[in-house]
Amino acid sequence: MNRVMHSSRIAACSQRIGPLGETRPDAGSGDAQWPSSRTRSSASSQPDFDTPENIKRAGIKAIEQGKTKYTNVDGIPELKAAIARKFKRENGLDYKPSQISVGTGGKQVLYNAFVATLNPGDEVIIPAPYWVSYPDMVLLAGGTPVAVETTFESRFKMKPEQLARAVTPNTKWLIFNSPSNPTGAAYTRAELKALTDVLIQHPQVWILSDDIYEHLVYDEFEFTTPAQVEPALYDRTLTLNGVSKAYCMTGWRIGYAAGPESLIKAMATIQSQSTSNPSSISQWASVEALDGPQDFIPKHNDVFKQRRDLVVSMLNQANGLQCPKPQGAFYVYPSCAGTMGRKAPSGKKLATDEDFVTELLESEGVAVVQGTAFGLGPAFRISYATKTEALEEACRRIQRFCGNLT
Numbered sequence: 001m002n003r004v005m006h007s008s009r010i011a012a013c014s015q016r017i018g019p020l021g022e023t024r025p026d027a028g029s030g031d032a033q034w035p036s037s038r039t040r041s042s043a044s045s046q047p048d049f050d051t052p053e054n055i056k057r058a059g060i061k062a063i064e065q066g067k068t069k070y071t072n073v074d075g076i077p078e079l080k081a082a083i084a085r086k087f088k089r090e091n092g093l094d095y096k097p098s099q100i101s102v103g104t105g106g107k108q109v110l111y112n113a114f115v116a117t118l119n120p121g122d123e124v125i126i127p128a129p130y131w132v133s134y135p136d137m138v139l140l141a142g143g144t145p146v147a148v149e150t151t152f153e154s155r156f157k158m159k160p161e162q163l164a165r166a167v168t169p170n171t172k173w174l175i176f177n178s179p180s181n182p183t184g185a186a187y188t189r190a191e192l193k194a195l196t197d198v199l200i201q202h203p204q205v206w207i208l209s210d211d212i213y214e215h216l217v218y219d220e221f222e223f224t225t226p227a228q229v230e231p232a233l234y235d236r237t238l239t240l241n242g243v244s245k246a247y248c249m250t251g252w253r254i255g256y257a258a259g260p261e262s263l264i265k266a267m268a269t270i271q272s273q274s275t276s277n278p279s280s281i282s283q284w285a286s287v288e289a290l291d292g293p294q295d296f297i298p299k300h301n302d303v304f305k306q307r308r309d310l311v312v313s314m315l316n317q318a319n320g321l322q323c324p325k326p327q328g329a330f331y332v333y334p335s336c337a338g339t340m341g342r343k344a345p346s347g348k349k350l351a352t353d354e355d356f357v358t359e360l361l362e363s364e365g366v367a368v369v370q371g372t373a374f375g376l377g378p379a380f381r382i383s384y385a386t387k388t389e390a391l392e393e394a395c396r397r398i399q400r401f402c403g404n405l406t
């Protein structure tokens with residue numbers, strides 16, 4: 001009785017979604033780790049490097065100087081100016097401060113954008129595999145997520161004809177995430193242009209480009225973003241980024257976006273009635289992150305690239321696995337289709353990727369996340385934002401697990 005009463009108090013929108021990190025993969029639970037338990041939810045989808053010293057010092061200085069009061073709701077002018085410089089310098093994009101919004105992580109900025117724009121019946125196209133928060137945020141905001149499944153053969157990239165087929169008169173947004181969580185796939189300029197060519201024909205569709213992994217690209221890959229590749233889409237593109245990944249600042253919680261002034265204003269109004277400004281201290285540290293030395297980024301990328309190469313090579317030597325080599329982020333997304341129908345040491349016949357990850361955890365103590373949770377299987381995701389020795393051992397165990405399947 002009590003349970004019924006309690007659940008009837010919970011709004012329908014929050015019952016449509018699930019929590020991160022418990023039964024569903026969070027940003028962090030996809031790492032190959034051991035020992036581990038099923039419910040482990042370490043926040044490890046984040047660089048294992050510490051926040052650079054100069055950025056830490058800027059945070060400490062802000063505290064010492066008493067910059068510890070409320071600030072403008074969506075960002076101090078100094079940070080907005082640093083963000084404008086970043087967009088100009090790195091993406092060739094011009095934004096005024098009134099076109100920029102700063103929030104408590106990219107996550108809050110995304111959420112604000114959906115709440116500010118979605119009405120019941122509005123559709124949001126999300127290429128799969130996708131970051132699990134996208135569909136849930138869309139649902140929370142009252143919209144309808146529309147997944148477009150990519151394939152291993154296309155290296156998880158959506159084709160223009162797939163996008164054209166998915167667009168309807170009700171489509172409000174396309175979420176574009178390159179490099180991607182969970183696959184690491186990144187679109188070349190030509191691949192992106194083919195998509196923007198489709199979007200030009202559909203003025204009702206806005207583009208939310210989640211560029212959070214912009215700096216984590218390897219092998220000379222050239223990062224590009226939709227508003228840069230197709231200036232005609234500038235007026236209907238929200239370009240999202242943040243300091244979490246490239247600057248190793250996940251806990252500082254600063255994300256930002258730039259786009260049309262009217263949208264940015266509506267997002268600020270929503271933020272003003274929920275959290276108000278993001279931490280003043282983190283904002284000052286982020287000014288230093290964006291304006292200060294950037295030389296640690298290529299150094300970190302050298303390590304990430306070595307780990308990616310190691311993991312891809314070791315997984316491709318495992319029986320029944322096929323692991324594409326992605327261009328960016330810190331994830332790989334191997335197919336385990338070749339193991340389906342085989343028997344694990346426990347005697348269980350593997351029928352799904354969930355069986356695969358459960359049996360792998362049970363027999364080898366290695367935790368990975370099943371691909372179906374991200375909208376495309378049979379596959380799994382491994383994050384290589386963890387110590388190289390740990391990764392190597394995890395891959396050895398995966399090889400042994402696959403080798404023992406009968």
Ligand SMILES: Cc1ncc(COP(=O)(O)O)c(C=O)c1O
Nearest residue numbers: 027105106107131181242244255
């Ligand atoms: C694809 C993607 N977008 C956005 C975010 C949000 O990052 P934050 O809220 O730390 O800025 C994440 C975090 O894992 C992510 O993977």
